[in-house]
Amino acid sequence: MPTASPAGRATPSQGRLLMVGINYRPEQTGIAPYTAGLAEYLASRGRQVTVVTGMPHYPQWQVRDGYEGRLRTREQMDEVRVLRLRHYVPGRQSAWRRALYEGSFLLHGLTAGSLPRPDAVVGVVPSLSGGALARMLAWRFRVPYGLIFQDLMGPAAAQSGIAGGGCAARAVRTVEGSAARAAALVAAVSQGFFPYLTDLGVPPEKLLHLPNWAQIRPPGSERESTRRQLGWDSEVQVALHAGNMGAKQGLDQVLDAARLAARQGRSIRFVLMGDGNQRAALQEQARGLANVTFLPPRPASEFPDVLAAADVLLVSERASVRDMSLPSKLTSYFTAGGPVLAAVRPDGATAREVERSGAGLVVPAGEPAPLIDALDRLAADRLLRERLAEAGRAYARAALRPDLALARADEFVARLVGGGLAAPINQGAVA
Numbered sequence: 140m141p142t143a144s145p146a147g148r149a150t151p152s153q154g155r156l157l158m159v160g161i162n163y164r165p166e167q168t169g170i171a172p173y174t175a176g177l178a179e180y181l182a183s184r185g186r187q188v189t190v191v192t193g194m195p196h197y198p199q200w201q202v203r204d205g206y207e208g209r210l211r212t213r214e215q216m217d218e219v220r221v222l223r224l225r226h227y228v229p230g231r232q233s234a235w236r237r238a239l240y241e242g243s244f245l246l247h248g249l250t251a252g253s254l255p256r257p258d259a260v261v262g263v264v265p266s267l268s269g270g271a272l273a274r275m276l277a278w279r280f281r282v283p284y285g286l287i288f289q290d291l292m293g294p295a296a297a298q299s300g301i302a303g304g305g306c307a308a309r310a311v312r313t314v315e316g317s318a319a320r321a322a323a324l325v326a327a328v329s330q331g332f333f334p335y336l337t338d339l340g341v342p343p344e345k346l347l348h349l350p351n352w353a354q355i356r357p358p359g360s361e362r363e364s365t366r367r368q369l370g371w372d373s374e375v376q377v378a379l380h381a382g383n384m385g386a387k388q389g390l391d392q393v394l395d396a397a398r399l400a401a402r403q404g405r406s407i408r409f410v411l412m413g414d415g416n417q418r419a420a421l422q423e424q425a426r427g428l429a430n431v432t433f434l435p436p437r438p439a440s441e442f443p444d445v446l447a448a449a450d451v452l453l454v455s456e457r458a459s460v461r462d463m464s465l466p467s468k469l470t471s472y473f474t475a476g477g478p479v480l481a482a483v484r485p486d487g488a489t490a491r492e493v494e495r496s497g498a499g500l501v502v503p504a505g506e507p508a509p510l511i512d513a514l515d516r517l518a519a520d521r522l523l524r525e526r527l528a529e530a531g532r533a534y535a536r537a538a539l540r541p542d543l544a545l546a547r548a549d550e551f552v553a554r555l556v557g558g559g560l561a562a563p564i565n566q567g568a569v570a
Contacts, residue, residue: 166196189219288325319341376408456482479496481501497530
């Protein structure tokens with residue numbers, strides 16, 4: 140997925156910024172494109188931006204070729220200075236492995252040596268260590284810091300299904316709350332995160348809504364041509380899940396739906412495209428299912444066209460996932476203009492975003508029969524499909540424009556550099 144870039148260089152503004160987050164380009168999915176897009180945009184505005192990040196490892200949870208064995212690297216990526224630090228990368232997820240992952244990045248960040256003195260520090264959460272390290276570096280330089288919450292780590296520990304996560308949730312919440320309360324400003328990509336953050340003790344006047352933006356261009360290729368290239372029969376309904384394959388996604392429910400569809404003789408092909416630490420296990424579970432296909436991640440140049448070639452775009456989450464995150468894939472789904480079908484918790488943040496957009500249907504997570512029924516409804520109702528698709532495109536044009544989102548983020552940073560709460564940010568640009 141490509142990172143959105145600004146349309147042009149604006150009048151430069153002053154300020155030296157230190158950004159901290161474990162995910163960064165060349166990772167192409169998840170949080171990395173947003174952190175990189177923001178850093179590059181701020182640098183294009185005349186700020187001196189340094190990013191402290193980890194070695195590229197997501198979503199494969201394996202250090203990328205070319206970075207193995209390196210303790211740290213310094214790179215110049217566009218106009219951004221990037222310091223990469225070695226850290227533990229768990230091949231399998233559990234609470235103690237996650238703690239080692241976070242702790243090794245935090246410890247290396249504290250002992251990384253010289254960094255340019257900033258006027259402000261921004262930490263990107265997750266990882267939890269990104270928030271903690273931002274706080275410590277801000278204390279070291281005696282400057283304000285702000286946090287951008289892409290996910291909520293306390294709820295994630297409890298809801299994501301990682302082994303031992305429930306026991307670790309209280310400790311994670313304590314660290315998360317301490318970092319958030321001490322920050323000058325706290326931003327969240329979803330307003331659904333606000334109740335949790337205020338419950339942590341963050342004053343409402345410190346909270347800002349900084350939504351993510353659409354990362355992809357609108358589709359450009361002819362739909363039927365793309366389907367032929369992918370080997371998708373025009374008479375078979377294609378339900379595509381694109382993105383990370385981790386514990387949080389609960390993609391076993393998609394395989395359960397595929398089994399049910401096969402037993403009932405439905406003409407549905409389920410396609411899982413992407414990577415992640417659960418991919419191998421899912422492929423093993425899918426043995427013998429002729430109606431399930433796995434695809435590798437597609438290049439940025441092809442990704443929008445593959446999304447548009449599908450009949451339905453799937454969002455899958457475990458039934459326990461309520462408010463820990465807002466899937467970044469939604470911005471791409473809306474832009475691609477396909478009907479969205481979300482098998483998620485009905486009272487969760489993802490369900491609320493799908494309903495707000497008007498671009499899709501929501502069915503309960505963990506129940507394959509309602510998922511199949513919704514696919515049948517979409518297959519039978521062309522007008523419904525067209526209405527949902529157009530609603531997604533309209534929502535992307537109105538609410539997910541890169542220029543609006545990045546301008547709001549620039550205001551966020553300007554307030555940090557200026558000392559925090561001096562001027563109100565425009566909260567009305569995105570609902």
